[in-house]
Amino acid sequence: MPELPEVEVSRLGIAPYLxxxxxxxxxxxxxxxxWPVEEALSDAVGQKVVAVTRRAKYLLIxxxxxxxxxxxxxxxxxxxxxDAAVPPVKHDHIDIVLASGKCLRFNDPRRFGACLWQAxxxxxxxxxxxxxxxxxxTDFAADRLTRLxxxxxxAVKNFIMDNAVVVGVGNIYANEALFMAGIDPRRKAxxxxxxxxxxxxxxxxxxxxxxxxxxxxxxxxxxxxDGNPGYFKQSLNVYGRAGKPCMVCETPIKSLTIGQRNxxxxxQCQR
DNA sequence: AAACACCCCTGCGGGC
DNA sequence: TGCCCGCAGGGGTGTT
Numbered sequence: 016m017p018e019l020p021e022v023e024v025s026r027l028g029i030a031p032y033l034x035x036x037x038x039x040x041x042x043x044x045x046x047x048x049x050w051p052v053e054e055a056l057s058d059a060v061g062q063k064v065v066a067v068t069r070r071a072k073y074l075l076i077x078x079x080x081x082x083x084x085x086x087x088x089x090x091x092x093x094x095x096x097x098d099a100a101v102p103p104v105k106h107d108h109i110d111i112v113l114a115s116g117k118c119l120r121f122n123d124p125r126r127f128g129a130c131l132w133q134a135x136x137x138x139x140x141x142x143x144x145x146x147x148x149x150x151x152x153t154d155f156a157a158d159r160l161t162r163l164x165x166x167x168x169x170a171v172k173n174f175i176m177d178n179a180v181v182v183g184v185g186n187i188y189a190n191e192a193l194f195m196a197g198i199d200p201r202r203k204a205x206x207x208x209x210x211x212x213x214x215x216x217x218x219x220x221x222x223x224x225x226x227x228x229x230x231x232x233x234x235x236x237x238x239x240x241d242g243n244p245g246y247f248k249q250s251l252n253v254y255g256r257a258g259k260p261c262m263v264c265e266t267p268i269k270s271l272t273i274g275q276r277n278x279x280x281x282x283q284c285q286r
Numbered sequence: 287a288a289a290c291a292c293c294c295c296t297g298c299g300g301g302c
Numbered sequence: 303t304g305c306c307c308g309c310a311g312g313g314g315t316g317t318t
Binding site for chain 1: 309310311312313314
């Protein structure tokens with residue numbers, strides 16, 4: 016479900032309900048997520064939430080004692096803010112209950128998501144310690160793509176989906192950004208010129224920022240925390256449009272598999 | 287080292 | 303209506 020824009024939309028939706036609130040209870044109904052949910056997570060009870068931040072596709076619930084609850088939505092994870100008394104439904108695995116009477120409820124049918132616990136004073140979990148720059152900051156610039164890609168045989172699409180290169184670019188937005196930049200997704204990363212990486216960098220920033228503005232992309236089941244869908248699907252140029260005419264030149268969009276993932280591109284516009 | 291394939295898991299849509 | 307198959311937004315792990 017979620018790429019960076021959907022995670023950011025979720026963050027914006029939940030933050031007002033969590034910030035400044037005390038956690039009164041943690042309910043874990045199923046610990047079998049991407050990694051087993053640690054018992055120590057309940058150490059967060061009694062703590063005040065000072066902020067909800069994001070790193071890559073991880074949401075960080077920052078606690079006053081410097082502890083953190085770290086959530087990842089995986090492929091099918093969803094967050095809702097509800098009255099704590101609302102009965103849980105299937106796949107509602109975790110409730111973070113707040114003094115306000117609300118709770119943050121994590122639902123994840125496929126259980127590819129995660130809930131990690133970083134105790135006060137502990138290092139950030141290893142999953143977050145080797146991540147590349149955030150795409151929407153100035154830390155992510157074209158020269159980085161050019162420098163890291165020299166000599167690389169990997170397809171440029173896989174290259175920009177590598178979290179060590181830049182975080183938060185998943186399958187939808189990798190396809191969209193490559194279309195916007197006019198680059199064939201199969202092209203070897205090392206064979207893309209510095210000039211074209213300039214265009215790709217702009218495209219990545221642009222597509223992610225616009226998707227956040229429009230509330231993310233709803234494909235099957237993504238909803239904003241208010242239950243409304245995201246509207247960016249209407250702006251997709253290539254993703255999921257195999258056989259349909261290119262928005263620019265009307266050539267049928269092609270699909271193929273790159274790195275075990277479905278890839279869409281315009282054979283005319285992307286070289 | 288780099289480039290892949292594979293796996294975790296459930297639900298859903300399409301074809302028959 | 304029902305069954306079976308393929309596929310899905312992520313990403314860590316293990317093999318060449």
